[in-house]
Amino acid sequence: MFVHGIGGLRDAAEERREWLNALADGARAAGHADAVSGLTQGWLAETRFADYSDLFTDPDAQGAGAVPGAGAPEEREDQQDTAFMTAFVRALIDEVDHQARERGDRRTAAVAEDALAQLPDEDGEDDQEQGVGEPFRVLGRVLTTLLQAPGLRGSAQWASGLPLLSHLSQVGRYLRRREADGDKRTLDARIRDRVLSGTDPDRPLIVVSHSLGTVVAFEALRGYGGRVPLLVTLGSPLATGAAVLQRLEPQPPRTPARVERWLNFWDRDDIVVGRPRLERWMRPNASGVVPVTARVDSDGLWVHTATKYLRQAAVAGPLVEALKAGPLVEAFEK
Structure with a gap:
């Protein structure tokens, strides 16, 4: 299977x-x-x-953690979703940075450092000040920066950070354990x-x-x-x-x-x-x-x-x- x-x-x-x-x-x-x-x-x-895969696009199966601007209702996000996705994205960028330093790839390491510097706080306390959906848009921009690394640039999988974030958010949505609308x-x-x-x-x-x-x-x-x-x-x-x-x-x-x-x-x-x-x-x-x-x-x-x-x-x-x-x-x- x-x-x-x-x-x-x-x-x-x-x-x-x-x-x-x-x-x-x-x-x-x-x-x-x-x-x-x-x-x-x-x-x-x-x-x-x-x-x-269809369960992530089924309106009745939409759970928290979806990415605003990528086909999901903005009102479903909350501080826990923001904290999870920020921590997850930080872990991914840390990996790129670590791998680049192991190879002596200074250009990729510099891009990773730039992306890390743009990350929002993981506690999500500023969500209301920034507006609904803004933390996810920031994460999308962070990943767009990361995708400019030499080995990632021009990837056929994701043209920019927001589509990549939308797919990565499926991990958070799965782990949220939230009931879908109309389904226990x-x-x-x-x-x-x-x-x-x-x-x-x-x-x-x-x-x-x-x-x-x-x-x-x-x-x-x-x-x-x-x-x-x-x-x-x-x-x-x-x-x-x-x-x-x-x-x-x-x-x-x-x-x-x-x-x-x-x-x-x-x-x-x-x-x-x-x-x-x-x-x-x-x-x-x-x-x-x-x-x-x-x-x-x-x-x-x-x-x-x-x-x-x-x-x-x-x-x-x-x-x-x-x-x-x-x-x-x-x-x-x-």
Whole structure:
């Protein structure tokens, strides 16, 4: 099962194909050319792309933390949303600064410092003076500054800071646990229900998750009753302590009970990923399983895409090996 991260509306069938093709490239690089046809034609494993993207655009599912000016009602924001997004954006910029200094990239470090200097206070006390929505507009300008860094400039994913902030705000909206209008279920619960829809606990399930999807998968699996031979997390913000890790449920966070192996991959140049601390902050399940983190290196600074990770031999290799150990066929139901 593939679980996507932040972004706009998805075409589940097309993205499933793209993720499988990327995984096939990674399998070939890892010496598993014999698995390529099995992956792309569907006989090695039945694969589902769990698409919950429409829940972030459904008016009945809108939660707090949406970004004014990006299609969301301004009156829903509050000081808690401002504090979360400011802390989250600060953590991302800190990562860019840290990575640039490691590489000796003074130009990118200077851009990051400039962006940090523009950040508003995290307590949100000045919201009323600034006007409704102003803190988010400031954060949008901060991210626009960040996107001027040499490696980020001209990114095809986000032309300016406000669209990027709109997508990043999905993390905050998921973690707010607020009931949607006319629905007693919170947005995060609706997302987890969507992800687990069609899975069969009587059949083993391999989960490959990316970005916000790693948070969703982690929480969705906490009460899952079936075998999970392998959980793969790519470009995960789970280790972003103040902003994400402390908001996970349950607390303190621990590996979901039925997960038998957890591989966590990060790219040094992926700004959405905190430095590799996850294994130190995640408690083991009853079987002693904790995440094992490995670094991969992709081309370019902006590497926060699932397909770039899946093309890595280090990612695809153990995933294909787990599939070959099958039969690991996930229930597929739309």
